[in-house]
Amino acid sequence: MIRPAATPTHAVPVARPQIPLLLGAVLLIYLAQMTLNPVIAPLSREVGLAEWQIGVTISAAAIMVVLTSQLWGRRSQSWGRKPVLVGAFTLATVTMALFALLAWLGMTGLVTGVALFIMFVLLRGVGFGTAIAALPPTAQAYIADVTVDEKARVKGMAGVGAVQGIAMVGGSVIGGLLSAFGLLTPLIVVPVLLLAALLLIGFRLRREPRHELIETPARVSPFDTRVWPFLLAGFGMFTALGFIQVITGFIVQDRLGLDSATTGLVTGGALLAAGAGMIIAQTVIVPRSGWAPATLLRVGGIVATIGFAALVADAGAVVLFAAILLIGLGLGIAMPGYTAGPTLLVSREEQGGLAGLIGATNGLTFVIAPTLSTALYGIWAPLPVIIGGAVMAIVTVFVLIHPRFHRTLSPVEHR
Numbered sequence: 416m417i418r419p420a421a422t423p424t425h426a427v428p429v430a431r432p433q434i435p436l437l438l439g440a441v442l443l444i445y446l447a448q449m450t451l452n453p454v455i456a457p458l459s460r461e462v463g464l465a466e467w468q469i470g471v472t473i474s475a476a477a478i479m480v481v482l483t484s485q486l487w488g489r490r491s492q493s494w495g496r497k498p499v500l501v502g503a504f505t506l507a508t509v510t511m512a513l514f515a516l517l518a519w520l521g522m523t524g525l526v527t528g529v530a531l532f533i534m535f536v537l538l539r540g541v542g543f544g545t546a547i548a549a550l551p552p553t554a555q556a557y558i559a560d561v562t563v564d565e566k567a568r569v570k571g572m573a574g575v576g577a578v579q580g581i582a583m584v585g586g587s588v589i590g591g592l593l594s595a596f597g598l599l600t601p602l603i604v605v606p607v608l609l610l611a612a613l614l615l616i617g618f619r620l621r622r623e624p625r626h627e628l629i630e631t632p633a634r635v636s637p638f639d640t641r642v643w644p645f646l647l648a649g650f651g652m653f654t655a656l657g658f659i660q661v662i663t664g665f666i667v668q669d670r671l672g673l674d675s676a677t678t679g680l681v682t683g684g685a686l687l688a689a690g691a692g693m694i695i696a697q698t699v700i701v702p703r704s705g706w707a708p709a710t711l712l713r714v715g716g717i718v719a720t721i722g723f724a725a726l727v728a729d730a731g732a733v734v735l736f737a738a739i740l741l742i743g744l745g746l747g748i749a750m751p752g753y754t755a756g757p758t759l760l761v762s763r764e765e766q767g768g769l770a771g772l773i774g775a776t777n778g779l780t781f782v783i784a785p786t787l788s789t790a791l792y793g794i795w796a797p798l799p800v801i802i803g804g805a806v807m808a809i810v811t812v813f814v815l816i817h818p819r820f821h822r823t824l825s826p827v828e829h830r
Contacts, residue, residue, distance in 0.1 A: 432557075432561040434558060434561065434574065436615070436616075436619055437496070437553070437620070438575065439578075439615060440500055440550065440554075440612050440615065440620075441551070441554050442579075443582075443615070444503075444504070444507060444550050444612055445550075445578070445579050445586070446585050446589070446608055447511065447586070447606075447608040447612075448543075449582050449583050449590065449686065449690075450585075450589045450590040450593075450605055450608065451539075451586075451590060451602065451605055452586060452590060452660075452663075452664075452686055453587060453591045453594060453679045453682040453683035453686060454598050454601050454602070454679045455469060455664065456663075456664025456682065457664065457668070457675035457676070457679050458598050458602075460675065461522055461598060461675060462518065462521035462527075462531060463521075463528075463531075464531065466662075466789040466790075466792060466793060467789050467790050467793070468532050468535070469535075469785075470786035470787070471532075471536060471540075471785075471786050472532075472535045472536050472539050473661055473781060474540075474781060474784075474786045475536045475540025476540045476541070476543060476781070477544065477778045477781030477782045477785070478540075478778070478782050479540070479544030479545040479778075480544055480781070481778040481779045482775075483545050483548045483549075484548045484552050484771040484772070484773075484774030484778060485552075485634070485768060485772060485775055486771065487499060487503070487548055487549040487553060487771060487774070488552030488555075488767040488768060488770040488771025488772070488774065489632040489634075489768055490767075491549075491552060491556050491557070491767055492556060492628065492629040492767035493630060493631070493632055493767075494628070495622050495623045496553050496557060496622075496623070497620045497621070497622045500616045500620065501617055502549075503545075503548075503549035504609060504612050504613035505613060506543075506546040507543055507546035507547065508606050508610050508613055510538045510542030510543050510546065511538070511539075511543060511602075511606045512606040513538050513542075514539050514543070514602065515603050515605065515606060517538060518599060519602075544778075548774060551770070551774045552767065552771040552773070552774045555572065555575060555758070555766075555773065555774075556766045556767040556769075556770040558571035558572060558575070559758045559766040559769075565707065565755075565759055566705065568759060569707075569708065570701075572751045572755040572758070573698075573750075573751040574697070576697045576747060576754075577693070577697035577698050580690045580691075580692070580694040580696075580697060580743070581690065581694055583686055583690025583693060583743075584691055584694060586686070587683040587684065587687040588683060589601065590679065590683050591679055591680045591682065592683070595680055598679065601679075629763075632767040633764045633765045633768055634768045635761065635765050635768040635769045637772060641761060642757040644817055645753055645756050645757045645819075646757075646773070646776045647813065648716075648749075648753055648813060649754075649776055649777065650776050650779065650780055651806050652746060652749055652750070652753065652807065653776070653780035654780040654803075654806050655719070655803040655804070655807040655810070656742075656780075657780050657781045657788065658799045658800070658803030658806070659723075659742070660785070661788060661789060662788050662789060662799055663686065663739070664682040665789075665792060665796075666735070666796070666800075667681050667682045667685055667735070668682075670735065671732060685735065685739050686739075688736045688737075688739045688740040688743065689739045689742060691740060692739075692740045692744030692746075692747055693743045693744070693746065694747070695744060696715070696743075696747025696748045697747050697748075697750075700747075706752075708751070708753070708759075709752065709756065709820035711751055712752040712814040713811070713814050713815055713820075714748055714749075715745045715747070715750070716807065716815075717811055718745030719741065719742050719744075719745025719746050719807050719811075720804060720807045720811050721741055721745070722738045722739070722740070722741030722742035722745055723742060723800065723807050724804055725738035725741065726738035726800050726804075727797050727800050727801055753773075754773055757769060757773075758770075787799070788802075
């Protein structure tokens with residue numbers, strides 16, 4: 416169990432914290448991303464791209480998250496949150512507006528083949544991936560700045576996960592319903608949501624006074640003994656998620672025998688189930704349980720592993736939806752433990768670097784998992800689900816037995 420030091424040294428008073436506003440920004444960018452998810456599988460087939468090419472596109476976004484998360488996290492402390500977020504949302508809005516145009520060109524046959532694939536990677540992968548990498552580190556570093564004990568820290572980090580779950584639900588509903596009016600409709604809505612977030616941040620988010628900024632935020636090594644067990648657990652959880660997230664649309668279409676338009680709607684329902692699980696976990700179970708980060712990781716890991724096991728067999732729509740709900744519930748319980756635990760062990764100057772390192776770790780899992788899972792799906796459909804479940808089971812055993820999750824540490828413990 417991890418407890419905060421008796422006299423916290425890593426939090427500073429911040430006048431009128433704007434956590435709800437920052438969470439609103441996280442909500443909108445993930446809502447935009449999740450609105451696209453229900454249609455990405457049928458869209459790829461509509462424009463003539465193979466499953467593996469969509470996997471590469473998602474992996475390209477993950478590479479940019481890995482490369483830029485630490486930079487964004489530290490810059491959020493040295494430049495301030497507002498400049499970082501304005502830049503990120505501007506980039507996201509422009510790239511996704513161009514992506515919607517590209518999708519239309521692909522569906523009309525004006526851009527096809529290799530050129531279409533390269534532009535998919537550049538816009539949805541490189542551009543949007545760089546932009547979305549800024550949000551979690553900025554929000555997590557801010558929450559670490561303005562919370563002073565374990566309970567408040569876990570609750571704040573659960574808030575980040577909760578809005579991601581809400582975005583999954585909202586995006587699934589929006590993307591699924593709008594796809595009934597054509598696959599282009601959700602793509603047009605995405606840059607509108609991002610523009611709304613840009614305006615919200617531009618007009619409402621307050622810039623920190625210069626004395627609250629940190630001129631040279633500290634780097635945090637991924638091998639730091641205070642944090643690497645949490646990073647390893649998080650890496651495993653997000654790897655497991657990555658193995659099924661991109662192929663959900665293909666699973667729905669192939670197991671239920673649906674056409675492209677119906678697939679978008681039903682995939683939205685499946686993602687809705689996962690999002691509902693995350694929301695229940697992070698708005699009800701995590702705040703009311705009062706569990707320490709290590710306990711959250713253990714309980715969540717067990718629940719998610721059960722969900723993966725249920726998803727392996729083609730047992731019909733009810734089992735499919737129930738399995739995805741359990742996966743969302745389990746990961747929703749575990750994620751606040753993963754993000755909050757190491758923040759209790761580092762100094763204020765290290766929070767931006769740590770938040771960026773967590774973001775990079777999450778992104779690293781999506782470098783290989785989407786491409787590998789889509790390739791394996793083409794070989795044998797249950798294979799990526801089986802591998803994802805095995806990874807989740809290994810993570811659960813790790814957090815149950817590793818001594819890092821059984822002892823109290825001080826924020827000033829040396830690396």
